[in-house]
Amino acid sequence: MTTEGNRDITYFQEWNGAKLAWAIALIIVDESYIIQKCHVLGGVSILSKFKEVPAYEGKHVGAVLDEHHMMKKTLKKRKKAPAVMQALSMAAEQALVSISKKNITNVN
Template structure:
C-alpha cells in the first residue's frame, strides 16, 4: 500500500513540475515573439532534445527570410529553475552554416567510438533543420 502512495506522489510531483516548466517555456517564447511582432520577415523555430537520465535542452531561433539567425536562446538542465540564455556566437550566422558546423564538430571519426551528440547541439540542429524545411513553404 505504501508503494502505491509513493508512486502516486511521484506522478503528481512530475505533473506539477512539468506544468511549471511548460509555463516557463511559453512565457519565454511569448517574450521573444513580442520583440518581433508585426514583422513578417522573422520566424521563430524551436528544437528540443530529451534525455532519460541526463539534462535535456531546448533551443529557440529567430531567423529572417534570408535564413540568417537574428537571435538564439538555449535552455539546458533538469530543473524547472533553469532559464533561457542568449547565445551570441550564432547571431548573424546562416542557418545552413550553423547546421554544417554543428554536424562537422560532432560527427565521430572512423577510428573513434561513436559518441552521443550533446543535448544542446541536438536541440540547435533540430531548430535549424526546422528553419531550413519551413521557410521555403512560408515564402511560397
C-alpha cells in the same frame, strides 16, 4: 511569424529530451535564413534559465547544421553530440524547411 519593419521574422523552437540530457533551443530567423536571436535552455530544472547565445546571431542556419555535422564527425562513434547542439540543429533544420516551403508557395 511577426513583421519587424519591412522584414518577416519567424521563430522556431526545438527540444531534445534524451535520458540524461535535456535542452531547448529557440531561434528567431529572418526570411534570408539569418539567425537574429538565439536562446538555449540546457537542462530542465526549476533553477534553469534561458541563456542568450550571441555566437549564433548573424549566422546562416546552414552554418549551424554544418557545425553540428562536423562535431559529429570528430566525436567517437559511441558518443552523442551535446543535447544543446542537437536541439539547435533541429531548430535550424526546421527553419530551413519552413522558410523554403513559404518561399516556394510565394513563387507559385
